[in-house]
Amino acid sequence: MSTAPTRESSSAVVLEAITKHTQAGNPSSFLAMNTGNELFTVPDADGVVVYRQAGRHLVQFGGPFAGPDSYERLLTAFQEHAQERELRLVAVQLQRADAEIYARLGWTVNQIGASWAVGLPDFTLRGTRFMQLRNKISRAFRNGLQVREADAQDVRDALAVIDTAWLADKGEHVRPLEFLVGQTGGSAQRHRRLFVGSIDGTPVGYISYSPVYGPQAGWMHDLSRRLPGNSPGLMEAINSTAVEAFRAEGAQWLHFGFTPFTGLDAANELPGHSAAFTWLMHFLWEHGEDLYPARTQLAYKEKWGPDLTLPEYIAFRGQASPVSFAHVFRACNAF
Missing domain, CATH: 3.40.630 (Aminopeptidase)
Known part of the structure; x- marks a missing residue:
């Protein structure tokens, strides 16, 4: 440089x-x-x-x-x-x-x-196409899941617990990916959005979203992790909550x-x-x-x-x- x-x-x-x-x-x-x-x-x-x-x-x-x-x-x-x-x-x-x-x-x-x-202005989960997805999301909420947007600093320790368990579940020799996947924390965190799912007050999964600039501006579904063995549909329920928040704000695209x-x-x-x-x-x-x-x-x-x-x-x-x-x-x- x-x-x-x-x-x-x-x-x-x-x-x-x-x-x-x-x-x-x-x-x-x-x-x-x-x-x-x-x-x-x-x-x-x-x-x-x-x-x-x-x-x-x-x-x-x-x-x-x-x-x-x-x-x-x-x-x-x-x-x-x-x-x-x-x-x-x-x-x-x-x-x-x-x-x-x-x-x-x-x-x-x-x-x-x-x-x-996915284009957000006209996005909907209605219709037979998304019936299975709706059922998984509903099941997660029936199992006690609550989703909220959180400050990463406030839930730093909980994220670390989820990260450790998620990685251990992948296998003994699996390493956390870097470079082409996102992060949480650091000076760039103020530009990201973090949605956390909890059951009985304990965080069990999260999705971090990064801003997207350019012709298809919006948000990118980036880093996502969960505790092993929790409710089916947990990540889908977190994402659906974020989607509704982004749509309400007028965001145009959710990138995966x-x-x-x-x-x-x-x-x-x-x-x-x-x-x-x-x-x-x-x-x-x-x-x-x-x-x-x-x-x-x-x-x-x-x-x-x-x-x-x-x-x-x-x-x-x-x-x-x-x-x-x-x-x-x-x-x-x-x-």
């Missing part, structure tokens, strides 16, 4: 960039605010590159959050930064507008998955975030993409549940009848590489 700002000033730089430069419409852009991210800037360029280093790879989150006059200059400088240090580059969660620029600049670009969103290996379509691929990597994505959709539970994640999102599917992309500086792809998961703390 060209300077070494404090954490507070870094957060301010990123927040300005993701709120000002929304032309790519990345619904996950608020993840750029996560603690642990690194920033790259150049003098007189209006924007920032967000990334993490994993081994000899720099894993970039999204495209540069930059103005049109600075976008390619910033990306080129970041490429030179990596080359001077003999590091490999891979970028993940590019939007279509980003992907087209990267492909034109010689990167190998492939669809890696999709994100999903990025899910790898989903929404794959040959029509989404760009010239120069890797046929082998396309095959790998389809293979992981069919057989990759141990790597990432894409089918389970998509099933939850489809319950809500999404109106919008946005393809998301991965880009390799050079040929598509399984090693570089693995370093995306390494940056996410998956292994």
